[in-house]
Amino acid sequence: MPRTVVFQRQLNGIEMIDAEIAWAAVQRRDRSFDGRFVTGVLTTGIYCRPSCAARHPARENVRFFVDGPTARAAGLRACLRCKPDEVGRDQQALAKAVAMLDVDDTPRLEELATAVGYAPHHFHRLFKRAIGVTPAAYIRAKRGKRAEAALVRNDRVTDAIYDAGYSGPS
Template sequence: MNQMTPLRPNRPPMPDDDVCWDAFSRRDRRMDGQFIGAVLTTGIYCKPSCPARHPKRENIHFYPDAAAARAAGFRACLRCRPDEVGRDRLAVEAALALIEGAEAPPSLDAIAAHVGYAPHHFHRLFKRETGLTPAAYARTIRADRLKQALEGESSVTEAIYDAGYNAPSRAYADAVRHLGMTPSAWKAGGRGVVIRHMIAPTSLGPLLIAASDRGLVRISFDEDEGDLRGRFPHADILPADAAFAALARQVAALVEHPADGNQRGDLPVDVQGTSFQQAVWDALRAIPPGETRSYKQIATAIGKPGAVRAAGTACGDNVLAVLVPCHRVLRSDGGLGGYAYGVARKKRLLERERDR
């Protein structure tokens, strides 16, 4: 197997015992690799998601990693195999480095061979750790490069080839998916893109809803047409028509029933974001209604446990309030933390989900 060097060797601090016990009790897979639970009555240590029967609280001790548990005299659980967690995460990090450094997207077979795993097994592992398949992650990397090239001085054609595309057709398809518009429209600053909008009354205050012909571009409280024009200075901002009004009513209903947002995968979305931001936003939508996560858990869920601050920034960059539920992220100590539209609204949204 090829030698693999971690891209992000700095381990985040181990959670306190109460957080560890809560994660262990819920068998929280997102916390695998963050700590180890050692059972005093059996002499074995397990990862948080271990499916075995739980011991009593007083019979478990938590360690930062498997090495510390072994040094204390415990042996690995044969059911959850906790020693493999570190190897899996290291393999995903090596795959991320390979994809990010390649001029053209490597094949699944090439990635799996590089990290020493069977292709189909690693495909499932990579998606579980990052929320994306290797191919989808490679597409976002190229789309990011295309975005940067389009913002430079080169022509559209030069930007397409500078980003690593062999033909314009693939670049246009990726640009529409990740940038929300064609490369030519992006280069022109969104000129010619039509955005319709309306302000819907809700029980938590007026809600601005805006969409291009491809999908929603903005959902926010306490904003108006002027704010929208500031965000999209070169777009044609128009009032709602009948088709858009029907979409807006569905969005506004999420304020009264925010838990329904997880089931609304049919609502079209047209947002711009880096591959990291997209991964964070996908992780937010994966949080079950009525539950919350910390910024550290979000960073871990996308395979970058050291990027806690960046995960918080990506949550703050979310442009689709309620639909992408950044209100479900709390501070590590369980506090509500901040929210772009006020902590009182965040609290109300969480209460409504828990009540349901």
């Protein structure tokens, strides 16, 4: 799914949040917008992630801020439910998994999910939602890029195939 630009307009060289796009993301509880802006609710004095599971406020009570410090400067405090200033467990697990795949591209899904503390089926959905491809597709793409680089370096295709990490010419 292509990401919509949240920072669409500029005023005196400062990027402004497009409130229409931001509100639509909040209404959908779209996780892909987390970390790109926070939603401040003026009546409660709280700011949240766009994906926060709390009940939606009335639109006229909402303001959008670039980040948590900006919302705090406006007198708001962080939501205790979604904790917008903390790095989520999912992001930590994804970062660890990608780092593991960058070192070794042979782990099975079960091994990868166990290493980051998730069930395989849940981790598979989490990885695909965040990265855009499954762990297996990520490994294949990485291996393909290595093969392209190896083809440039090597005179023989067979050497390039094995240098890229493929187990056979097929």
